[in-house]
Amino acid sequence: TQLLEQSPQFLSIQEGENLTVYCNSSSVFSSLQWYRQEPGEGPVLLVTVVTGGEVKKLKRLTFQFGDARKDSSLHITAAQPGDTGLYLCAGEGDKIIFGKGTRLHILP
Amino acid sequence: EAGVAQSPRYKIIEKRQSVAFWCNPISGHATLYWYQQILGQGPKLLIQFQNNGVVDDSQLPKDRFSAERLKGVDSTLKIQPAKLEDSAVYLCASSLYQRSTDTQYFGPGTRLTVL
Numbered sequence: 001t002q003l004l005e006q007s008p009q010f011l012s013i014q015e016g017e018n019l020t021v022y023c024n025s026s027s028v029f030s031s032l033q034w035y036r037q038e039p040g041e042g043p044v045l046l047v048t049v050v051t052g053g054e055v056k057k058l059k060r061l062t063f064q065f066g067d068a069r070k071d072s073s074l075h076i077t078a079a080q081p082g083d084t085g086l087y088l089c090a091g092e093g094d095k096i097i098f099g100k101g102t103r104l105h106i107l108p
Numbered sequence: 109e110a111g112v113a114q115s116p117r118y119k120i121i122e123k124r125q126s127v128a129f130w131c132n133p134i135s136g137h138a139t140l141y142w143y144q145q146i147l148g149q150g151p152k153l154l155i156q157f158q159n160n161g162v163v164d165d166s167q168l169p170k171d172r173f174s175a176e177r178l179k180g181v182d183s184t185l186k187i188q189p190a191k192l193e194d195s196a197v198y199l200c201a202s203s204l205y206q207r208s209t210d211t212q213y214f215g216p217g218t219r220l221t222v223l
C-alpha cells in the first residue's frame with residue numbers, strides 16, 4: 001500500500017521566519033503535487049513536480065522533488081500570515097494518494 | 109471561468125438514511141473525481157471518471173456507495189445506508205484530461221454529518 005507521510009503535522013511560527021515541511025514515502029511516484037487548503041474550501045494546486053531532483057519556485061515557496069521520486073519538500077522563505085493553511089502533498093502511483101497534511105499557522 | 113460546483117454544502121442525516129451529493133465540473137473537463145476527506149486527514153480518492161466511464165473505483169465501498177456520471181458532465185455520489193464513519197467532507201474535482209500533470213480543480217465540498 002502506498003503511503004505519503006507529511007511532517008510536521010502542525011507548525012506555528014512567527015511572521016518572517018523560514019520553514020520547511022516534508023512529504024515522504026517508500027514508494028516511487030510518477031509525479032507529486034502540493035496543494036494548499038483553507039477551511040471550508042477545496043485544495044488549490046500550488047505546483048506539480050515530475051522529474052527526480054526537480055526544483056520549482058513560486059514566489060517565496062520552493063518545492064523540491066527527491067532524486068528517487070519518493071519524497072518532496074516545501075520551503076517557505078519569510079513566512080507571512082497569508083501563508084496560513086493546510087499544505088497537502090499528493091502523489092500519483094497506482095492511484096492518486098494524499099498525505100494527511102501539515103497545518104501551518106503564521107503568527108503576525 | 110466558473111469553478112467546480114457542489115451541492116448541498118452541508119447535510120446532516122441519521123445513520124441508515126440515504127444521501128446524495130451533486131457535482132457540476134468545469135465545462136469541457138473530461139475527468140471527474142470524488143474524494144472523501146475525514147477530519148484531520150487528506151482526501152481519499154473514491155472514484156475517478158473519464159467522460160462517463162469509470163477509470164478507478166478501487167477505494168469506493170461499493171456495498172453502500174454508488175456514483176454515476178451520466179452524459180459525461182454532472183455527477184452524483186450516493187450513500188445508502190449511511191454509517192457514522194461516513195461523516196466527512198466529500199470533495200469533487202475535475203481536470204481537462206487524466207494525465208498526472210493535469211491540474212485538478214476542486215469544488216468547495218459537501219460536509220456530511222451522520223448522527
